[in-house]
Amino acid sequence: MSGETQRMTMGKAINTGLRHALEGDPKVLLMGEDIGALGGVFRVTDGLQKDFGDDRVVDSPLAESGILGTAIGLALRGYRPVCEIQFDGFIFPAYDQITTQLAKIHNRSKGRLQVPVVIRVPSGGGIGAVEHHSESPEALFAHTPGLRVVAPSTPQDAYTMIREAVASPDPVLYFEPKARYWDKGDVDTSVFGTDASRASLDAAQVVRPGSDVTLVTYGAAVHVSLKAAEAAAAEGTSVEVVDLRAVSPLDTATVAASVRRTGRCVVVHEAATFLGPGAEVAARVSEECFYSLEAPVLRVGAFHAPYPVSKIEHDYLPSVDRILEAVDRLLSH
């Protein structure tokens, strides 16, 4: 462990990443609702306004389109805005700015202009919240060319990836698995800027090796996938877990390499299955590993229903049981 390694929660890792980004570049600024004195509803920006001033950690008016639209203007003036959307379900008022402007200005200008805006979105479910506070809308952004869509699953990646997202010349949607904010892990801050770090917005990672089945997952669902892999191991099945980290671009090479070895693949995510990121993974794996697959690619995601009331959210989300059921189905094919 290097001298720059510390044990911290994922929330703190993002906070630290933002702090270092603010320190490292005077053009970086944070914008969002309640991110100043309050430190954000999840305290991810805790202490930053105090240390960097309200000019660099800005409490915005309550208007997401306004936040993104002014962030684009700031980016055009040479700033690097990092916008916080308070909850996944509240990103949609900004959808037009993200989809028709942020994603396209670089292209519209034939590469003359860059809009390096980062959009942080606490997302996903499992925290017992009311409507709109538990969603996984990443597919609704990944389909749009011009955007990068990523989701860390560990404190280390949370740190590395927020630094790389801020450094990226492209707009990045950074989905934070809010249910995992309190998970602790070692974070080596010296990694930023290395090749490994730069790869974090593009390359999937095998986070648990295995030989019978490949679970492809990202964000909050990595946790439940690892638990399922462990449970499967107890029953004698060796499960490999691939953490995509990015939904756009999708690192199909890493996934395909794994599936070619295991011959079986389940995609797991909290987003609804229908037209969710798993559809693209399944389509590609089915195509690229056509001759290696021993069974069809299965998907374990949320159902085609609005995120349900919290008392039954665990029936809606992928669970260890549902993953194991899919693994069993593959093995008995």
Place this chain on the structure above:
Amino acid sequence: MSGETQRMTMGKAINTGLRHALEGDPKVLLMGEDIGALGGVFRVTDGLQKDFGDDRVVDSPLAESGILGTAIGLALRGYRPVCEIQFDGFIFPAYDQITTQLAKIHNRSKGRLQVPVVIRVPSGGGIGAVEHHSESPEALFAHTPGLRVVAPSTPQDAYTMIREAVASPDPVLYFEPKARYWDKGDVDTSVFGTDASRASLDAAQVVRPGSDVTLVTYGAAVHVSLKAAEAAAAEGTSVEVVDLRAVSPLDTATVAASVRRTGRCVVVHEAATFLGPGAEVAARVSEECFYSLEAPVLRVGAFHAPYPVSKIEHDYLPSVDRILEAVDRLLSH
């Protein structure tokens, strides 16, 4: 041909459907930008304000969120608003109202409330237009539970499906392939209300039978798929073409039945391939027809790039050549 059958363009078929819907139910009203005296930029509502008054064919302020939001309010008061979005690329300011409100109010109210709003969207490319006027954003709606997403490909379906969309108790996004507005065909208006008509928002249709390869498509891409099928036939390949009609729900039974017969499948649409509707089709077909597939499911869609300048749009969109290339690849597998 029944006495109610007439030959007309697809644009006229929609116009006629709207006229009949307005006649049939005093609660139906049309809303949108420039749909009154102008008759819409594509003249799809031509003459309707003159005949039904400006209270039922309403020129709205230039604000898509406002159009959708007030349409929801009108629906809650018992009206059946049919909203026109001027062009595909201008639907995004209304995205929040569609995604967080329209799609969810029925569910939020445990079924007590219905919001039967129809959203007509002239969509797709190939007409030599400037930016934002040629897009195919259907995947960005089909992923959201609570919405129905459909696209007619013939004048008959255009008529039938707009009538059924207006009659549906659920919100329906009705994507009109604008490049095909001027295509002519027979339209039997007496079909509305029959079982066949009711099925039009749910069931795919085999529009050309074949035995070697199945092309799965919808909307504007049906036309190019049929042309490709014809070209293939000339070279001795028998291609079946399935018109999905609905992207949500996806009639996988009809598609799977076809692919089980042909053993080969190409999905064709104007939407970008990455996370486009074809991803879901490919994922399902790969799963459901695992033992029937002689080759992987291929997809021919737009590339992961913003809709390009019109001078090269035909290189971006699926073409007869690109479809045939995919068919050849499958056959040589």
Place this chain on the structure above:
Amino acid sequence: MDQQTPAAEHVAESSAHPTDAQMIQLLTPSGERTAEGGSAPYAKRVAHLDHDALRGLYEDMVLVRRFDDEATALQRQGELGLFPQCLGQEAAQVGSGRALAAQDYVFPSYREHGVAHTRGLDLAQILLQFRGVDHGGWDTEAHNFHLYTLVIGSHALHATGYAMGVQRDGLVGTGDPDRDTAVVAYFGDGSTSQGDVNEALVFAATTNAPVVFFCQNNQWAISEPTTKQSRVPLYRRGDGFGIPGVRVDGNDVLASYAVMDEALERARSGGGPTFVEAFTYRMGAHTTSDDPTRYRSRAEEQSWRERDPIDRLRKHLESEGAWDQGWAEQVAAEADALGEHLRTYVRALEAPPASSMFDTVYASEHGTVTAERAWHAEYEAGFETSEVAR
């Protein structure tokens, strides 16, 4: 002339705390009747409220506050996931709510428990949502009270569209007080920044829809003071849209009633929309998840406790000799009964069956849902089977 107004003049009137004289006020903070200046024309609108009626308003506010207290306690006990109090806003809500006619229709945000009470809701139903067993919780049509909408500002457009429907139904300006109908959108100070709220003003103004925009400026949008949203008082927002605006002391139940009464009358009679700013204070936290000590001072909170809307009416009743101890005890007992009811009701609320998530996604059958429901049923049955097998 307006068009040459220098910038300075525009900014002069800041959005910070107005004086009593800058708001419509009919009850001073110490409980005396007043009707100075611009407030004078409003006095006639509460002239018919006799002691019984005033005691009724008091009772309403006490019950609503008890609801807040009980719900907060239930949240602390883990029975609710979250709860947003309306503490401090009872006068604005009860006053405006009691001005509504039965046929009027309300689109609340998520903090309008006081209005809900005036619409005859069993307040316990509000807690279904915060218990996590329902996304809504009540029969909107039975109370002409729409579900809480959590996406800030989006319901302002629903209210406007609904009001456009009322117009089409011919229920504006008929002169029949039982038929003429108004629609109200309730929202907060922070909400005024959303595009949707401003688009609602555009649609309401151009259609002259019978809608009232009732903005409770409780001075905070979670941790952000109103100055982050506007540099002029919010009651002026309608100006540039052609919608008249009025600022009322939202801690004055009588003024809130009177101002709403006027706005509703304008709407119902065909006079079009009104923008009301009820200046009040969120005495509690934003929700039970919030920690206001991070962003505002105890002194500020204390100063507002001195303007408590319930105390104000109590003082007034006392000074009028309309305070009756027996009645007051009855109200307290009623509040206790409400508390008991809430506790029992909430604790008995069970999780719905998992399969219910498929039930109302669509009003018509949808293939994807049908297939997933079937899969889920089989999956659940599999567990039962395997449990039996063991």
Place this chain on the structure above:
Amino acid sequence: MDQQTPAAEHVAESSAHPTDAQMIQLLTPSGERTAEGGSAPYAKRVAHLDHDALRGLYEDMVLVRRFDDEATALQRQGELGLFPQCLGQEAAQVGSGRALAAQDYVFPSYREHGVAHTRGLDLAQILLQFRGVDHGGWDTEAHNFHLYTLVIGSHALHATGYAMGVQRDGLVGTGDPDRDTAVVAYFGDGSTSQGDVNEALVFAATTNAPVVFFCQNNQWAISEPTTKQSRVPLYRRGDGFGIPGVRVDGNDVLASYAVMDEALERARSGGGPTFVEAFTYRMGAHTTSDDPTRYRSRAEEQSWRERDPIDRLRKHLESEGAWDQGWAEQVAAEADALGEHLRTYVRALEAPPASSMFDTVYASEHGTVTAERAWHAEYEAGFETSEVAR
């Protein structure tokens, strides 16, 4: 007091045609200098414009009109896919544009050819977009003139954010005329209905950003008259946000200059945003695809031809004795040269290579694009091979 303004008063001033006296005007329609009432303070802002300068403005407008004519002709000949004229709006655009300093930054909509000209753009570059060979077409940073934005209203927020950046750069209120910087968002009357434009007012007001909202009310949003968007004059839109508003005769190049000059000065000096309504008329169709005969009368169009902004300045120059035939012929020749340049330039514009669609999707390498680009190259190469084979 504003807060008791009855509804009637608010609606009294409709959004329809104002009289000359209700706008800032420095040149009457018949070309005489004027500076009545509210217009008086603006006269000093054009006092330095000598005959040369006035002729310069005339020349600008003539060139811009020729650009419109040529582009329209090119569209009719099938050389362009579409073209939106700024016909009739030359004074609003040239007048306001000539008030800009080099360091100021403009966010146009899609009709600001006149402003583009004042920013030194080769107008031919605007046609790349309408030829279908480029989504933009010029180097924004070389002219401090952003690309045309087609999604109505969205650039009002970009302008505001950009202005917030200018503030952060310390380029407001320094007192140095070469450094203090303003930002301008140009948009139309219809655009004022969009949530984004109103949110821009919220952000600009609360941050006191150095931005000018320059709304050209050309009375039509395609087929919809301004009354569909607002029931009060648009210059008042800023009122409820705390942003001063001013209505200028947009067919008066001097008044447009003066009003913009004042607004820019306010912005640059730290006085914050201004909302300008330039009242003008879209003399042509919305675009070459439009057919205005479906929704407006010839008589209306004719009446506005009589207020033609170029004629107005010409009359003024003539009455001042500043009209010089030799110079006028020079301008005409210059316009002819521009026409020739446009025709040659446009006709020579080739389609970019198909593969260019992959080139600037991302600024950094993106796996999906890399893979698809490679596939596409192979696919294209396949055709070449098979053609060779045949």
